[in-house]
Amino acid sequence: MKIFKFGGASTKDADNVKNVLSLISQTSEKDLVVVISAMGKTTNALEEVLKDYFSGEKETKHSLKVVYDFHYKILIDLFSSTSHYVFGKLNSIFEELKYFLDTNKSKNHAFVYDQVVSYGEIISSTIVSVYFSENGVKNTWLDVRQCIKTDANYQDASVDWEKTQQKISVRVNTKGITITQGFLGAEHTNNFTTTLGREGSDYTAAIFAYCLNAESVTIWKDVPGVLNADPRFFNHTQLYNHISYREAIELAFYGASVIHPKTLQPLQRKEIPLYVRSFINPTAPGTCVGKGVSLDPMVSSFILKTNQVLISLSSLDFSFMMENNIGDVFKLLHEYRMKVNLIQNSAISFSVCVDNKFDNLEPLLSKLRENFSVKWNENVTLYTIRHFNPTEVKALAENKNILLKQESKETVQLVIKE
Template sequence: MKVFKFGGASVKDAQGIENVFNVLQKVGHENVLLVISAMGKTTNALEVVVKNYMDKSAELQSSIQEVKKYHNQILLDLFEEETHEVFFAVNKLFTDLESFLKNNKSPNYSFVYDQVVSMGEILSTTIVSHYFNYRGLHNEWTDVREFIKTDTTYRDAVVDWEQTQQNIAKNIKKKTLIITQGFLGSDENNFTTTLGREGSDYTAAIFAYCLNAESVTIWKDVPGVLNADPRYFDNAILLNQISYREAIELAFYGATVIHPKTLQPLQRKEIPLYVKSFLNPLLPGTSVSKGADLEPHTSCYIVKKNQLLISLSSLDFSFIMEENISEIFSLLHKYKMKVHLIQNSAISFSVCADDKFGNFTELKSILDRKFKVTYNENVSLYTIRHFTDKSAKAIAQDKDILVRQVSRETMQIVAKDKLVSE
């Protein structure tokens, strides 16, 4: 069985959905499990719904209407008859969403987030499944929440691999086209959970692992894995082949083409991963498998924007020892700060981290009790894998560098965009 994953950009409008249909006609669809993300920027739009709901904002209904209007336009563009059953199916999903918001009693933001934002994937797969059947491509719509079971860490759930593997091995029918959702799972009480932003790639890897799949293909709007993000770097080149190890390194440092958690289950069973263009589906793209680290061998550039550089020093000029570092990391973990770089000296300790849950203010109030805390918001972390003198000079040019760190294969710098310190 093959696993295909199509992200939000590939199904952002009616033309995109028609293109996915055409891609499957070209590359084959028998014995394929199709993982699909929410359409376009729907996840962002539903995050606004969550915020308005939690803030008791008067804008709640209008934010829901925006999501409705967007999906309804796609339906009108895809289906000739407004009496088609897909219109009723989609309308029921919005009724379910509004019913949840009306009856929910939980004040837990992350719980509400998962119940609401998950609607994006349910909507997209419902529409795509109906459209494929409408065009004569028979498929089975499958609710991923019946298969991928997790704990109750809402917004960043941990997969229960044993239960998930049993569910998938027993109940996934082969020899047919299956359409399911990325990003989602459910806990033991069948409440929806999510696997973290960009978790649809991870969903594809979970199914591939549990099905002993032949391969996973991630379909993108780029020709494959590039050595740099073309939004930030000129003259990015296509990498034809990457080893699992190199891909995991790139993902760890923040390369966004492949989700960090995606690679580990695939590597364990040596299931090849392909990254291909949904605009040119017959081109080879990039293969990720056991073998040569990089082909061609070249410097790879990664940038992470909107980072937080936190520097701690002891109040009495004493050394920051192992017990201090252990306590600091425990707090970073507790407040869900994703650390990307560490640097320490005798009396100071710095981390470059991602405050994706907005917990830094609370964390700082705790750290202030024991340390002098300085910080810079909105900094950028630049990483070069397989750097050369030329690439190192180019990346450092015209930047106000706060931290520089070099190892045998990797150079990282933290550069200041906007200073906020105290």
């Protein structure tokens, strides 16, 4: 049994859906779980629906039509006639979404987010499954929410591994091709839809691999594999042939975008190799993440995280920042769901660089001001270099406004105000 995961770029239009079918045919794999993300930028488009829904100023009719028309165009290009039953399926899914929006009474943004945004994966996996069937690739469509059980921490749910293992063991046939959704789960009390965090489809693939004792996981992307830097921001990038689990976890922790941070732990526990390969050039070997050498080739990794917030705290009476103070800060960071990417402290100050992805900065700052003197910088960029050399650091820092620098034996981090 192998697990294939296809992201939004791989199914962003009809030609790419056809390419996915061709790719699977070329691999000749017979026993697969195929994890499908929402098509193209559908998640972003559904977030616009949600924005309109909560603003109260706009009707959702227009933003919903944008999402519908995008998928309708793909169906027109894939299927010969609008009388094909898949068009009815698309209409039914959208009617279900509209019904939820019309009848929902919850004001919990995270809850509503998960119920609405989840439709991207439901639609994409349905289209891919039907298209495969129409073209001779027999498959079973599986609602992943019947398998992956979580807590009710909407937008970033934690997996209940025992219940998930039981469900997957019963519902997934280890023979043949199963097509399912990434990113989604369901909380085990009321079965409301949950999501595993943005880019959580990689994690979904790892969950299935772990529970099925899969031979491998392959993530198909629009890049050749894991590169030593993001080609959108850096020139002359290099492909890694092999990365150890440990190094990949380090890179994911620091924010490397190719592999989701949660993906690697379950794979490492059972030593299941992870391949990152190109759906544009599927015969190329890509990158293998597994046991063995740390990096091949051994070149520096450059990681960039934009839209960060640097928060600097000091005690109001200039007393030392001790364990109890820092403990209070971390409790608040957890409460306001801030992802901490860098920490630095001295006798009387404490600084953190965080992701404000849940838009909780203002209430957090208000709470911190009760006990600390607070300074902050928004829209800063965090650069991380693994296995750096001084020349690279000097070149990166040249003519930049460096707010904070931190260096260890293998890693240097720079917080820069662009």
